[in-house]
Structures are given as structure tokens and as C-alpha cells.
Amino acid sequence: MNNENPRRIALNILIDIEENKAFSNITINKYLRKSNVTALDRRFISQLVYGVLENKIYLDYIIKNLSKTKMKKIRIEILNILRLGLYQIIFLQKVPDSAAVNESVKLAKKVNFRLSGFVNGILRSYLRVKDRISFPNYDENPISFLSVKYSHPEWLVKKWLNDYGLEFTEKLLEANNKSPNLTVRANTLKISREALIKKLNEEGISCRKGNLAREALIVESMNNSLDKLDSFNKGLFQVQDESSMLVSHILDPLEGEFIIDVCSAPGGKSTHIAQLMNNKGRILSRDIHRHKLDLVKANSRRLGITIIESEQYNALKLDDNLIGLADKVLVDAPCSGFGIIRRKPEIKYLKEPKDIIELSKLQIEILKVSSKYVKNGGILIYSTCTIQDEENEKIIRKFLEENGEFTLIDIKDDLPHNIRPEEKYLQLYPHISNTDGFFICKMKKVE
Numbered sequence: 237m238n239n240e241n242p243r244r245i246a247l248n249i250l251i252d253i254e255e256n257k258a259f260s261n262i263t264i265n266k267y268l269r270k271s272n273v274t275a276l277d278r279r280f281i282s283q284l285v286y287g288v289l290e291n292k293i294y295l296d297y298i299i300k301n302l303s304k305t306k307m308k309k310i311r312i313e314i315l316n317i318l319r320l321g322l323y324q325i326i327f328l329q330k331v332p333d334s335a336a337v338n339e340s341v342k343l344a345k346k347v348n349f350r351l352s353g354f355v356n357g358i359l360r361s362y363l364r365v366k367d368r369i370s371f372p373n374y375d376e377n378p379i380s381f382l383s384v385k386y387s388h389p390e391w392l393v394k395k396w397l398n399d400y401g402l403e404f405t406e407k408l409l410e411a412n413n414k415s416p417n418l419t420v421r422a423n424t425l426k427i428s429r430e431a432l433i434k435k436l437n438e439e440g441i442s443c444r445k446g447n448l449a450r451e452a453l454i455v456e457s458m459n460n461s462l463d464k465l466d467s468f469n470k471g472l473f474q475v476q477d478e479s480s481m482l483v484s485h486i487l488d489p490l491e492g493e494f495i496i497d498v499c500s501a502p503g504g505k506s507t508h509i510a511q512l513m514n515n516k517g518r519i520l521s522r523d524i525h526r527h528k529l530d531l532v533k534a535n536s537r538r539l540g541i542t543i544i545e546s547e548q549y550n551a552l553k554l555d556d557n558l559i560g561l562a563d564k565v566l567v568d569a570p571c572s573g574f575g576i577i578r579r580k581p582e583i584k585y586l587k588e589p590k591d592i593i594e595l596s597k598l599q600i601e602i603l604k605v606s607s608k609y610v611k612n613g614g615i616l617i618y619s620t621c622t623i624q625d626e627e628n629e630k631i632i633r634k635f636l637e638e639n640g641e642f643t644l645i646d647i648k649d650d651l652p653h654n655i656r657p658e659e660k661y662l663q664l665y666p667h668i669s670n671t672d673g674f675f676i677c678k679m680k681k682v683e
């Protein structure tokens with residue numbers, strides 16, 4: 237077994253994510269970029285990594301039941317080999333049980349020969365007693381039941397049950413463990429959506445029109461990673477979820493305007509805004525992290541956008557030079573990310589209740605400071621990729637209470653016909669719109 241063994245690569249990725257609290261998508265890309273595995277193996281590696289992360293609490297519950305060694309005492313490599321083995325046995329019909337066990341034992345032998353017997357024992361005992369493992373019972377403890385079944389931490393399940401009720405919560409939990417659509421935005425500065433479909437088909441990518449945004453394409457199958465395609469390198473598209481595309485449509489930028497995007501990296505929305513402005517006008521794209529701004533620059537260059545100025549800047553600090561100057565300001569705020577658990581399942585284990593409190597303080601401050609840049613009659617957009625009220629509606633309510641010069645604008649006219657929010661703002665959920673969970677709110681500074 238060499239280092240190009242897909243299970244070994246998946247194991248290394250899982251350990252890296254756990255030890256370094258790293259993001260799954262970035263870590264997977266990092267490892268795949270330096271390996272020579274086939275397209276089929278790349279898909280298998282992603283499936284293993286996402287599958288284990290999505291189902292970690294469930295898999296650990298089983299390991300805890302079968303192991304005499306306490307979870308905390310099981311070495312991280314062995315624990316992840318067990319998770320990988322069980323995931324294959326339970327969730328992957330295409331992998332025979334014997335192969336899942338044998339490959340896990342082989343992997344364990346490479347990592348720590350002495351402990352391969354332990355791995356063999358746990359996996360084989362699972363196969364023997366799987367029907368007798370006792371899981372939490374819904375009637376006795378619905379929170380534990382849902383937490384284990386859908387691998388979400390108990391505090392989050394409890395919170396969502398409280399906020400949304402049982403039916404909604406269960407659908408949301410279930411949707412969070414499903415694969416999201418891979419969606420791209422046609423760069424209409426260079427190509428129409430129809431012509432892009434043709435070009436991608438020629439490159440072996442099958443895709444269809446999106447459901448919500450007029451530039452969106454949903455990728456249905458591919459035999460190459462998107463960033464290796466000629467169409468990608470020529471800047472004909474940008475990977476972006478449809479929910480995120482709606483933000484720029486709701487901002488509704490016009491040619492010649494001055495737009496400030498205070499939290500812009502990696503530039504998904506800034507570049508879309510530039511596209512909607514026909515690359516005419518001025519966009520100031522700021523972010524607190526310099527290295528992330530390199531992505532804004534690289535994306536702009538690839539997409540042929542010249543009106544974006546990127547600048548490292550802390551959005552909490554008022555910039556006196558910009559007060560009252562912007563036609564439109566976008567605050568796409570840092571958030572808990574609970575709307576993108578499908579893309580980054582590790583988020584559900586990393587974030588804690590105290591993070592939501594800290595984030596909401598940061599969000600309201602950024603919003604207050606950034607609102608100062610809006611000119612009279614101008615527009616302020618607040619968006620997040622989360623579904624927590626504390627980071628969304630409550631922020632807006634507080635902001636509007638304290639800033640009487642801003643008023644909420646109804647966004648129905650900016651939305652496609654198939655989205656009809658009950659409120660003036662928009663809250664999307666993965667199990668309802670099959671997009672990321674997203675919040676978008678539009679405010680106007682009264683003249």
C-alpha cells in the first residue's frame with residue numbers, strides 16, 4: 237500500500253482536519269492537488285472524508301459501544317481508521333464488508349502494527365452485533381436520538397427544536413447530511429449561460445440551468461476537476477452557490493456606481509457585482525485577511541474584471557474618507573456558517589454557543605460602521621450563510637432600531653418567481669430551497 241492509496245489519503249485528510257481544525261474542502265483540495273490519483277479515486281476520497289465527517293457522532297456512538305478502550309484513549313489515527321471502516325460498512329453498498337474490514341486492518345498495520353488487531357476486533361464485532369446495538373430512543377430522549385441519528389451536537393439539536401419545532405428540525409438535520417449541488421456562475425462578461433453549457437459539455441461536464449439565478453448552472457456530472465478545465469482558466473465561470481448569487485441580484489448594482497464590499501474574500505460576490513455592472517464603475521473589496529485578498533485578485537484577473545480594488549482593512553474601524561460616498565454597501569458578514577454544513581460538515585462540531593454570541597457582537601458592529609459609507613438614498617445589504625436568528629433577523633432588528641435613517645426594502649422584485657418570502661428579507665434553508673442556508677436583507681438610507 238503506497239501513499240496514493242485512496243483510503244490512506246482520506247485518513248491523512250481526516251487527521252489533518254481534526255488536529256488543525258481545518259476546513260474540509262480546503263484540506264481535500266490540498267491533498268488532491270499533490271496526488272496523482274484517478275478521477276474515480278478522487279471522488280472516492282471525497283466521499284470517504286465527507287461521509288465520515290457527516291456521520292461522526294453516529295460512528296463514534298457505535299465505536300463507544302463496541303470498544304473497551306475509552307474513546308479519549310484511542311489514538312487519532314486508529315479512531316479515524318475505525319470511522320472510515322464503519323462508514324464503508326454502513327453507508328457504502330458498493331464496498332463489500334470484507335473489503336472494508338481488510339482494507340482498514342491493512343491501513344492500521346501501516347500506522348501502528350500492534351493496534352491492527354483492535355481495528356479488526358471492533359469492525360468484526362460490529363458485523364456480528366449490529367442489530368443488537370441500542371441507540372437512544374426517541375420517546376425517552378428526542379435530543380439524543382436526533383443528535384446520534386443525524387450527527388449534530390446535542391446543544392444545536394436542542395436549540396433548533398426550540399426555534400423551529402420537530403418536523404422542521406428533522407428535515408433540516410437530514411438535508412445537512414446530503415451532498416449539495418455543485419453550482420457555477422457563467423461569467424456573462426465573456427459568455428452567455430447557454431454558450432457555457434455547450435462549452436462545458438464539450439469538456440465532458442454535463443450541466444443544466446440553475447433554479448434561482450439567471451447565470452447559474454448546476455453541474456450534474458464531471459470527469460475532471462473544474463479548475464483544470466480550459467473554460468475555468470479562461471474565466472468563463474466562477475464556482476458559487478445560487479443563494480450567494482442572489483445577494484448581488486438583490487444589491488442590484490448599476491454601471492458606473494461606487495460599491496463597497498467590506499468582507500469580500502474570496503470575492504464570489506464582488507466579482508458577480510462587477511459582472512452585473514458590465515465591468516464599469518468602481519468596487520472597493522476589503523477584507524481583514526491579506527492572504528484571502530489574493531484570491532479576490534486572482535479571481536478578478538481570471539474573470540477579466542478590472543474595476544475591483546482590493547484592500548486589507550478591518551471593517552470594525554470607521555474609514556473617515558468614505559463616509560456617505562457609496563451608492564451601495566455590502567456586508568456579507570463573518571458568521572457561524574450553519575447554512576453551509578453540507579459543504580463543511582466539520583462546522584457543526586467546531587462551533588459552540590459562545591461563538592454565536594461573539595459573532596453577533598461582531599456582526600452588529602461591522603454593520604453599524606459600514607452603514608456610514610452609504611450615501612443618502614443608497615443601499616445597504618446584510619447577508620450571512622447561516623440560519624441562526626441571533627445572527628440574522630435579530631441583528632437587523634437591532635440595527636434598524638438604533639439607525640432610524642435606514643429602512644427595510646421589500647426584495648420580492650429582485651427575486652425569481654419561485655421564491656416568495658413571507659418577510660421583507662430572505663432566509664433560505666437547505667431542506668426547502670436545496671441551496672445553502674442564507675440570509676439576505678436590503679435596507680435603504682432615507683434621503
Ligand SMILES: C[S@@+](CC[C@H](N)C(=O)[O-])C[C@H]1O[C@@H](n2cnc3c(N)ncnc32)[C@H](O)[C@@H]1O
Pocket residue numbers: 480498499500501502503504505506522523524525528549550551552568569570571621
Ligand atoms: C462570509 S465571508 C465573505 C465571502 C465573500 N463575500 C464572498 O462572497 O466570496 C466573510 C469574510 O469576512 C472576513 N472578515 C472577518 N472579520 C472581518 C473584519 N473585522 N473586517 C473585514 N473582514 C472581516 C473574513 O476574512 C471572510 O473572508
